[in-house]
Amino acid sequence: MKLNFEKFKKDFSLSLEDISREYFIRNKDNMSIKKESTAIKNLATIIQTTLSISNDRGFQAMSLRDLSKESGLSLGALYSYFSSKEELFRIIHNIGMDTITNVLVQNIAHCNTLEEKLRHGIKIHLYLSELMGDWFYFLYMETKNLSKEERKLSLQAELYTENIFAEIIQEGIKKKIFQTKNALLISSAIKALLQDWYLKRWKYLSRKITVEEYAEFVIEFVEANLLKNKK
Amino acid sequence: MKLNFEKFKKDFSLSLEDISREYFIRNKDNMSIKKESTAIKNLATIIQTTLSISNDRGFQAMSLRDLSKESGLSLGALYSYFSSKEELFRIIHNIGMDTITNVLVQNIAHCNTLEEKLRHGIKIHLYLSELMGDWFYFLYMETKNLSKEERKLSLQAELYTENIFAEIIQEGIKKKIFQTKNALLISSAIKALLQDWYLKRWKYLSRKITVEEYAEFVIEFVEANLLKNKK
DNA sequence: AAAAAAATAACGAACGTTCGTTTTTATATT
DNA sequence: AATATAAAAACGAACGTTCGTTATTTTTTT
Numbered sequence: 001m002k003l004n005f006e007k008f009k010k011d012f013s014l015s016l017e018d019i020s021r022e023y024f025i026r027n028k029d030n031m032s033i034k035k036e037s038t039a040i041k042n043l044a045t046i047i048q049t050t051l052s053i054s055n056d057r058g059f060q061a062m063s064l065r066d067l068s069k070e071s072g073l074s075l076g077a078l079y080s081y082f083s084s085k086e087e088l089f090r091i092i093h094n095i096g097m098d099t100i101t102n103v104l105v106q107n108i109a110h111c112n113t114l115e116e117k118l119r120h121g122i123k124i125h126l127y128l129s130e131l132m133g134d135w136f137y138f139l140y141m142e143t144k145n146l147s148k149e150e151r152k153l154s155l156q157a158e159l160y161t162e163n164i165f166a167e168i169i170q171e172g173i174k175k176k177i178f179q180t181k182n183a184l185l186i187s188s189a190i191k192a193l194l195q196d197w198y199l200k201r202w203k204y205l206s207r208k209i210t211v212e213e214y215a216e217f218v219i220e221f222v223e224a225n226l227l228k229n230k231k
Numbered sequence: 232m233k234l235n236f237e238k239f240k241k242d243f244s245l246s247l248e249d250i251s252r253e254y255f256i257r258n259k260d261n262m263s264i265k266k267e268s269t270a271i272k273n274l275a276t277i278i279q280t281t282l283s284i285s286n287d288r289g290f291q292a293m294s295l296r297d298l299s300k301e302s303g304l305s306l307g308a309l310y311s312y313f314s315s316k317e318e319l320f321r322i323i324h325n326i327g328m329d330t331i332t333n334v335l336v337q338n339i340a341h342c343n344t345l346e347e348k349l350r351h352g353i354k355i356h357l358y359l360s361e362l363m364g365d366w367f368y369f370l371y372m373e374t375k376n377l378s379k380e381e382r383k384l385s386l387q388a389e390l391y392t393e394n395i396f397a398e399i400i401q402e403g404i405k406k407k408i409f410q411t412k413n414a415l416l417i418s419s420a421i422k423a424l425l426q427d428w429y430l431k432r433w434k435y436l437s438r439k440i441t442v443e444e445y446a447e448f449v450i451e452f453v454e455a456n457l458l459k460n461k462k
Numbered sequence: 463a464a465a466a467a468a469a470t471a472a473c474g475a476a477c478g479t480t481c482g483t484t485t486t487t488a489t490a491t492t
Numbered sequence: 493a494a495t496a497t498a499a500a501a502a503c504g505a506a507c508g509t510t511c512g513t514t515a516t517t518t519t520t521t522t
Contacts (some may be wrong), residue, residue: 034466035521060291064512074469075289075513085512131457141372144289155433185448188434192427193420202386217416225455240474265500266487273501295478305503350475477510484503487502489498 005212008127020044032102045071046081051134059142081089089145096135103128114172123215130211136198162187178226193218236443239358247275263311276302277312282365290373320376327366334359345403354446361442367429393418398435409457424449
């Protein structure tokens with residue numbers, strides 16, 4: 001049950017090609033590209049290049065000519081994989097959301113104690129964002145491109161994660177394991193600390209802090225509050 | 232010495248007009264608008280509208296026709312206040328950076344105890360970001376528009392704030408007031424929690440959490456770590 | 463040779479920007 | 493005080509360029 005990053009990384013087999021394959025299989029009827037291997041290869045390239053340019057200069061600032069040049073596909077070829085720039089955004093956004101949500105849901109393990117549950121949740125989030133940093137950063141920074149209604153859905157996803165922690169803490173309070181008046185604020189703070197890891201990658205990278213070290217820190221930081229008068 | 236938001240708000244007299252006035256006076260030689268009152272009025276409108284559109288849809292997504300329409304100034308008139316869209320960005324970015332830095336530097340008070348100093352720093356940051364939320368959000372989300380070199384300067388500003396807290400904590404460790412192995416990580420976490428306040432305004436607003444409540448929470452949250460084995 | 467995929471070329475709309483003109487405001491003259 | 497003149501500010505149509513997108517042609521694969 002003891003989770004570390006190496007183990008998570010090994011079990012986490014989702015490559016960009018896997019993600020592209022799943023998308024192709026689900027949507028092959030509406031796609032003009034017939035051959036699976038070609039579709040997957042190019043989809044993976046397109047997504048990777050888009051994430052890379054967007055995270056550097058912004059999705060709006062990326063022209064399709066940029067994408068063409070940096071992906072090695074012609075303008076015409078690109079349009080075999082999406083019908084508009086807006087759709088390209090939606091594809092990446094939706095794939096990212098779904099993938100992340102699925103991995104999180106599947107990995108929220110049933111631990112023995114609530115303390116373990118809390119630690120486990122924090123680690124899973126951090127480890128996943130370590131492996132899918134591009135996606136997390138993109139989803140966070142490019143929400144502006146969504147319509148008003150789509151944004152609301154995106155906000156609910158934010159609250160969803162927060163709620164997972166809130167529920168653990170609430171239950172802990174009932175069972176008198178945790179002690180705090182601010183269960184929701186603490187959940188919110190946890191979320192902020194988890195996000196900092198992928199929003200400020202450059203900082204932690206330059207300081208040579210590993211994801212495991214950071215996870216330990218966050219856990220300690222949070223537990224110092226929840227177990228304040230316990231120890 | 233006891234600081235609360237109401238007091239800070241009253242003492243903080245900087246309006247958008249004040250900021251525009253200072254910019255005008257500094258740059259009047261290079262400006263085609265001669266009359267101070269006109270320049271200030273329109274500069275304030277331009278800045279406010281740009282911040283508003285940018286924070287909603289993104290600076291890149293804002294066309295100058297949008298800005299013209301929503302500010303009430305014609306396309307031609309706009310170009311009397313800046314020489315290019317890029318310059319408009321730089322003007323707002325630089326004014327924002329300078330203003331915020333100045334206010335912070337001026338308000339880092341010399342408190343009696345280190346604990347007070349820490350609390351004071353947290354409050355000042357939160358109160359200021361409460362009053363200048365638009366600017367903070369803009370500066371955070373639109374860094375992409377800067378050149379590589381300008382970005383580096385921007386990152387150093389991020390580290391500057393962090394360092395203020397790091398130094399307080401370091402000193403506290405020396406004097407055996409605080410206790411932690413992770414002074415820098417805690418500073419980094421403080422920064423993340425302060426940023427969450429203006430990055431997730433919608434969330435805290437909808438939960439009706441006031442800036443004072445949040446400040447109290449952050450202080451409590453941090454002190455629980457620094458004073459762990461003290462109480 | 464037929465089908466699929468990629469590359470090329472072209473289109474109209476929208477962009478940032480400029481500029482000749484008009485409107486408004488301030489100054490000078492009667 | 494009223495009028496004439498000059499300066500300042502605002503206007504919006506038009507320019508060249510770049511954008512997303514589509515139609516056509518070429519290349520590759522089966």
